Amino acid sequence: MIFIEFVKRNIRRNPYQAIACCMVMFLTFLTLSVFLLLAFGSQKILRFYESKPQAIAFFKDGTTPADVKAIQNALSKSGKVTGFKYVSKEEALKIYRERNKSNPMLLELVTANILPASLEISAQTPDDLKPIAEIVKKEPVVEEVVFPEDVVASLTQATKLIRIVGIVVVGFLITFSTLITTMIIGFKIRIKRDEIETMKLLGASNWFIRLPYILEGIVYAGTGVLLGWLGSFLVVWYFEPLLKINLGEIANCLFPISLLFIFALLFFEIFTAVAIGGLGSLIAVRRYMRV
Amino acid sequence: MISFQNVSKKFGSTITALEDVNLEIKNGEFVFLVGPSGAGKSTLLRLLTLEYLPTTGKIIMDEVDITKLKSSDIPTHRRKIGFVFQDGKLLDDRTVWENIALALHVKNLTEDKITKEVERTLKLFEIWNRRHLFPRQLSGGEAQRTAIARAIIGKPEVLLADEPTGDLDPQTAWSVLQLLGEINSWGTTVVMATHNREIVDMQKRRVVSIKAGKIIKDRSEGKYDLH
Numbered sequence: 226m227i228f229i230e231f232v233k234r235n236i237r238r239n240p241y242q243a244i245a246c247c248m249v250m251f252l253t254f255l256t257l258s259v260f261l262l263l264a265f266g267s268q269k270i271l272r273f274y275e276s277k278p279q280a281i282a283f284f285k286d287g288t289t290p291a292d293v294k295a296i297q298n299a300l301s302k303s304g305k306v307t308g309f310k311y312v313s314k315e316e317a318l319k320i321y322r323e324r325n326k327s328n329p330m331l332l333e334l335v336t337a338n339i340l341p342a343s344l345e346i347s348a349q350t351p352d353d354l355k356p357i358a359e360i361v362k363k364e365p366v367v368e369e370v371v372f373p374e375d376v377v378a379s380l381t382q383a384t385k386l387i388r389i390v391g392i393v394v395v396g397f398l399i400t401f402s403t404l405i406t407t408m409i410i411g412f413k414i415r416i417k418r419d420e421i422e423t424m425k426l427l428g429a430s431n432w433f434i435r436l437p438y439i440l441e442g443i444v445y446a447g448t449g450v451l452l453g454w455l456g457s458f459l460v461v462w463y464f465e466p467l468l469k470i471n472l473g474e475i476a477n478c479l480f481p482i483s484l485l486f487i488f489a490l491l492f493f494e495i496f497t498a499v500a501i502g503g504l505g506s507l508i509a510v511r512r513y514m515r516v
Numbered sequence: 517m518i519s520f521q522n523v524s525k526k527f528g529s530t531i532t533a534l535e536d537v538n539l540e541i542k543n544g545e546f547v548f549l550v551g552p553s554g555a556g557k558s559t560l561l562r563l564l565t566l567e568y569l570p571t572t573g574k575i576i577m578d579e580v581d582i583t584k585l586k587s588s589d590i591p592t593h594r595r596k597i598g599f600v601f602q603d604g605k606l607l608d609d610r611t612v613w614e615n616i617a618l619a620l621h622v623k624n625l626t627e628d629k630i631t632k633e634v635e636r637t638l639k640l641f642e643i644w645n646r647r648h649l650f651p652r653q654l655s656g657g658e659a660q661r662t663a664i665a666r667a668i669i670g671k672p673e674v675l676l677a678d679e680p681t682g683d684l685d686p687q688t689a690w691s692v693l694q695l696l697g698e699i700n701s702w703g704t705t706v707v708m709a710t711h712n713r714e715i716v717d718m719q720k721r722r723v724v725s726i727k728a729g730k731i732i733k734d735r736s737e738g739k740y741d742l743h
Contacts (some may be wrong), residue, residue: 227621423605426565428595428620428670431588431645 231437232444235413242409243445249405250449250501251456253398254494258457259488260391266385266479273478274380278348280357280372288366293344296364300346303360305353310345317342324473341368399501402449406442406505409511414438414513423515430503435510442506446498454491517542518564518674518705523573525559527728533559535729537573543673549698549709549714551726557709560726561676564707565597566590578673598704599666602679604659606651606666613638613647615653616666623670638683641665641695657688661695668698668699675699675700677708681715689715713740 236243282296293311300306300392312320317340325331337344346361348354416423424434461482469476518541525534534556541547549557561570566582574581577596580719585593606615613634620630638644641661651659660680667675677696681689695717700706710716716723716739723738724731733741 234609419605420607423607424618424622425591426567426594426599426605427619427622427666428591428597430591433591433597433622 226512228437228440229231232440235441236444239413242412246405246409247448247452249402250446250498251452252449253395253402253501254450254498255456255499256398256453257395257494257497258453258490259460260387260395261493262385262457262461264384264391267380267387269478270472270475270491271380271384273475275351278351278354280346280348280354280361280370282344282346282361282364282367283369283371284343284366285341285368286338292364292366296344296361296367299505300357300360303356305349305357307349308345308347310347312345314338314340324470327470335345344423353430375382378436399497402446403508404503405502406502407443407509410438410442410443410506410509411513413441414509434516438514439503439506442502442509443499444502446502446505447495450494450498454494458487517576517578519574519576520560520563521576523570523575525561525563525568526571527558532729534563534570537731539731539734542703543705544700544703546706546719546721547708547740548699548719548721548740549707549726550711550713550716550722550723553711554566555726556729558678559729561599561678561707562707564674564676565594565599569618591622592686595670596673598670598672598675600660600663600667600677600680602682604663605652606659606663608651611648611650612643612654612662614656615651615662616669618668619666637665637669638717640676655688656659656684657691660688660692663697664692664699668704672704674705674707676713677706677710679709679711681710681712686714693719716740 245429283295288413297309314337318335318337321335322332346357348357357374358370361367421434465480469480472479518539520537520539522533523537526530526532537556537560539560539638549560551557551648552605554728559568561569564582565578566585569583573583575583577593582593607618610618616637617630617634620633625633635644638647640663643658643665646654651662654662664675664680675696680696681692684692689712696706696708697719720737722731722736723740725733725738725740725742727742735741
């Protein structure tokens with residue numbers, strides 16, 4: 226197609242402007258990708274906690290099976306509990322070792338005696354966790370009760386914050402990229418004024434003259450998308466082991482990232498790129514080209 | 517048939533480029549426009565391509581008042597006209613082939629048809645072996661032949677030439693003129709603005725003399741005469 230040839234020639238003739246524009250687009254789409262991944266990840270973690278209402282009671286040393294049974298009986302009567310899982314000191318050590326198998330230093334320092342035995346209490350709904358915790362806390366053999374009410378509240382807050390910051394930062398970068406595209410395409414139109422005049426005299430239609438410039442803006446944005454999208458997944462790939470260690474079981478709901486999500490993100494960003502690149506160059510064409 | 521009817525063109529309130537011009541050019545004619553610099557020759561040509569619109573008057577081409585054309589119809593109108601400039605106005609970053617092909621690309625012809633036409637035209641204008649060169653690698657005559665080839669490849673009804681021999685040595689200027697004469701013999705109307713007295717006098721064609729924006733003489737088989 227002749228327009229692709231025109232675009233290639235335009236880019237070859239001013240490679241530094243093309244690189245500058247692609248870099249700005251790359252920054253925009255890298256940021257967009259990272260924020261979308263963060264929003265997606267935090268949402269998944271939030272759902273994980275909401276779908277597994279669970280409280281954990283940690284026992285003091287010397288707690289007997291009879292003490293544990295008594296607590297289970299008391300909780301069963303409340304009707305808010307769907308199940309129990311007792312984790313002994315030895316099982317706790319096994320879990321600890323499994324999670325830290327890549328770090329021998331941590332394994333050497335820990336024995337079963339240091340770790341507390343615990344009871345994982347599954348509730349009917351997240352709202353039942355607080356009353357369950359109140360009952361368990363009263364037991365003298367219980368050292369501490371943790372349940373994810375605070376985690377859910379913090380995560381909800383964090384997710385909101387990620388969305389707001391993401392919208393503001395990405396909004397700013399999209400505006401910036403659009404203006405940079407307008408500036409660069411506008412500059413190109415100005416230095417090619419004679420060529421445009423000649424094309425007009427040859428009978429080129431307005432769109433025949435405009436289209437290569439609009440396509441050029443879209444090419445810059447498209448290049449930025451591909452680089453930004455790849456860059457964001459390189460970041461994820463680099464941090465994946467670290468996240469898996471720190472998030473433990475939660476990481477299973479994040480990784481591996483589904484292919485559907487990966488390509489949905491790409492298509493969404495390509496669509497955004499066409500809009501940004503197209504709009505930026507269309508503004509330039511309207512502003513600087515008199516056809 | 518091209519007809520200028522009481523055409524005036526003013527730039528701002530003080531500069532009058534053309535004043536009450538009445539001129540008819542029949543299909544297939546070869547007309548020289550002569551006159552000193554600033555007389556209004558180029559303005560007359562640019563009114564035909566609708567780069568300028570007249571301040572008053574009508575310009576009729578093929579029974580249509582082209583000054584009333586919608587802006588979306590202007591490209592179609594321009595495809596009926598070939599334009600050759602003194603400096604050629606070839607696109608620097610395109611080869612001879614690409615420069616000539618551009619005139620057909622704007623008409624949205626197929627690649628096959630474009631290739632055939634460009635090949636035929638390059639051979640006809642004896643620049644086939646220059647097809648891969650860029651304009652800066654061409655001699656003045658070759659560049660002007662390329663510009664004329666680009667102007668006529670779309671088979672325009674009218675060829676406008678604004679000082680096409682201005683930058684050329686006499687021998688090359690003569691060959692360009694012969695080329696324009698040949699194009700005219702195919703039936704294309706040719707209107708050529710020039711300062712070149714020698715060429716005009718030797719051709720014995722219609723000469724329209726313009727001075728200070730007015731037509732002062734219009735003679736068939738005329739001479740370069742501004743008095």
